[in-house]
Amino acid sequence: MIVQSLLGEFMHEAENTRKILNAIPDSALEYRPQPHLWSTGQLASHIAEVYNWYDPTFNLDEFDMGTYKYDKGDISKTANIVARFEENLDNARKVLEGAKDENMMTTWRMTMGGQDIFPAMPRAVVVRGFLFNHLYHHRGELVMHLRAGGHRVPGLYGPTYEESQQQQ
Structure with a gap:
């Protein structure tokens, strides 16, 4: 029952992630609202990368981020991301x-160099927080990157303000 409910949310939210990634114009990939923030392309790549963390989260009791190899790939085009x-x-x-x-409900840990990054917790909690909510957080950042750069964003949970104004 737990996995089935997670799978339903996963599939629904994957469509929202697809919508926001497809809304990124190539011209926006280098944009960063402030110098210390990731560029739109880096942020979008990170969003795509979160899905790579499912295997170690579900199939290992300890995920050592110190040995994880992040490969953002070619982020010069939205189609690549x-x-x-x-x-x-x-x-x-x-x-x-x-x-x-x-x-x-098995205990799961994330470590780096033998040190806990997160406190040990049940895998179901990790899936909701580390995989799902983490992704939603970054999608929100991506919406703000696009809006700050003057780009339209798709409605994820209903129409955007702009879409609602067109319907009147």
């Missing part, structure tokens, strides 16, 4: 479909 997202999404979906409810 979307292709990476689609590949990672498909792999993550397969991992989630293969998950078992009885493993969802």
Whole structure:
């Protein structure tokens, strides 16, 4: 029951992620609202990368970020980022479909160099916080990057302000 409910949300939210990634014009990829923030392309690449974390989250009891190899790929074109997202999404979906409810309360840890990054917690909590909510947070940042750069964004949970004004 736990895995089925997670899978439903996963599939629904994957469509929202796809919408926002596809809304990025290539001309916006280098934009950063402030010098210390990731560029739009880096942020979009990170969003696509989060789906790579499903396998270690579901299939390991400890995820050592110190040994994880992040490969953002070619972020010079939105199509490249979307292709990476689609590949990672498909792999993550397969991992989630293969998950078992009885493993969802198993203690899970994220470490780096032998030190806990997050306190140990049940895998179900990690999936909601580290995978799902983390992704939603970064999608929100991406919306703000696009809006700050003067670009339109799609409605994710209903129409955007601009879309609602067109309907009147």
